[in-house]
Amino acid sequence: MTSSLIKKYNVPGPRYTSYPTVPYWEHEHFTTQQWIDSLQKSFEATNQSQGISLYIHLPFCESLCTFCGCHKRITKRHEVENPYIKYVLKEWQMYCDLLPEKPIIKEIHLGGGTPTFFSPENLEILLTGIFSTAKIHPEHEFSFEGHPNNTTRKHLVTLYNLGFRRVSFGVQDYAPNVQQAINRMQPFHNVAKVSLWAKEVGYTSISHDLVFGLPFQKLENIIDTIEKTKSINPDRLSFYSYAHVPWIKGNGQRGFKDEDVPKDTAKRELYEVGKKLLLEKGYEEVGMDHFALKTDSMYQSAIAKKLHRNFMGYTHSKTQVMIGLGTSSISDSWYAFAQNEKEIEQYYAALDKNELPILKGHYLTEEDLIVRQHILNIMCHFETNWEEPAMQLPELNQIKMHLRELIADNLIIIENQKLRVTEIGKPFIRNICMAFDLRLLKNKPETQVFSLTI
Incomplete structure (x- = not known):
């Protein structure tokens, strides 16, 4: 590398x-x-x-x-x-x-x-x-x-x-x-x-x-x-x-x-x-x-x-x-996420009131569900595709634009609506997923939220 x-x-x-x-x-x-x-x-x-x-x-x-x-x-x-x-x-x-x-x-x-x-x-x-x-x-x-x-x-x-x-x-x-x-x-x-x-x-x-x-x-x-x-x-x-x-x-x-x-x-x-x-x-x-x-x-x-x-x-x-x-645990129904209270005292207090101890959550949109599947495919199988209408997004051209540089650096190959991660690209898997992350692309954080990818 x-x-x-x-x-x-x-x-x-x-x-x-x-x-x-x-x-x-x-x-x-x-x-x-x-x-x-x-x-x-x-x-x-x-x-x-x-x-x-x-x-x-x-x-x-x-x-x-x-x-x-x-x-x-x-x-x-x-x-x-x-x-x-x-x-x-x-x-x-x-x-x-x-x-x-x-x-x-x-x-x-x-x-x-x-x-x-x-x-x-x-x-x-x-x-x-x-x-x-x-x-x-x-x-x-x-x-x-x-x-x-x-x-x-x-x-x-x-x-x-x-x-x-x-x-x-x-x-x-x-x-x-x-x-x-x-x-x-x-x-x-x-x-x-x-x-x-x-x-x-x-x-x-x-x-x-x-x-x-x-x-x-x-x-x-x-x-x-x-x-x-x-x-x-x-x-x-x-x-x-x-x-x-x-x-x-x-x-x-x-x-x-x-x-x-x-x-x-x-x-x-x-x-x-x-x-x-x-x-x-x-x-x-x-x-x-x-x-x-x-x-x-x-x-x-x-x-x-x-x-x-x-x-x-x-x-x-x-x-x-x-x-x-338990405290801080995250649940996943595929359609939504829910995270528990992080502090033990607040976790106990919610349960004492017979309430689920949920601190925050997110309900996935249709767009979220498609992007989620693409990212899962890349993280688990080093490949994804958008052959089927169910895997296509209105922002697909925007995503392809962000993928161009990854193609030029030989990190991915795209053929017939299929993306495959190369051996050179595997260490950059998080960067490849970021090209599909529409929420990140639309709203990049102003302060450092995530760790470095490499």
Whole structure:
């Protein structure tokens, strides 16, 4: 990748876990009743055929990792677990009361925060409470994020017995000075131990999260981290770009100086070397920033063009309905998004009043739905098309105008109303999606809202 392309395309841009992206939600005109109507409409159409997904946000962490952009509450007081579970179960019951029949749960993801902050016993209380009012899809996929320092074998066994078969461990980087800068001290031994336990217990998909562009990170750190990772041989990997957004996250990302963070060509070299090494070691590129062994369901789904992307990240199958439980969780009915209150106190207060704890949302227009599908196609399959009238937009000529430069730089190829991302173009996937982002094109933010794309 040439430095001129990096310089040209390294601009602020969304990661497209949704379209429209959250800063462009028209929440001023959004009502909770709109959300409920859209949820019921989507649920009735798809519950029996697809089932639904649940994302459960567990926000507590014992310490602050300064690279993290998640909504969390730092505490060492584990008595917070029981009240939080009580409120999440109340929220779930409120949703069940709104639905015309028992939901069939296809996917669950426990995210955070630190889900393994919660004891195995309390996680079992939470999940059995949810299962008591639902059916489980025969092809369900349940996953959770585990912290290598506090995930116990009992966590793994308990969740395995509840149907979980996938676990993701946050690694980031193994260099001690990098770990110290991001306040995430965890030796290789801890990661190897919990990964081995997971394999012994019977988990069929183990994932490690790696991050490039962290403060003080060098090429030798990336190489060492990937070599150590391969010795454990997880089934899939994420290899994320560190999003340096201190203007959003405040002091949490000010534990180091801006000049300590690799930038532009230096940062991209970390990714290029890392990607080359991962491919050499048998991992295949899947979507944006993700890699998987050929034996993993995510790779097989990508080959079959069934890969899907939502607020939980990439999943190997699509459910049209995703209900988010807990603080800051985002729900998706396909026709609308709704985000919960971010602060625990406000979340509890809404539920105490028997109200869904919704902070804001967005009801998608017909234009939104078409753009959303194009962006999903590009993010999941590196291609899209507008052959069918249902995929065409009045602004298509405007979009094509923005695509011309991408064609000239050999990042995409367009033939017969079909767009395909080239190998050179894959690192610029966010930039390619931005050409379809009509809300961004019409109203570019005056201040920096998004992280840099490269």
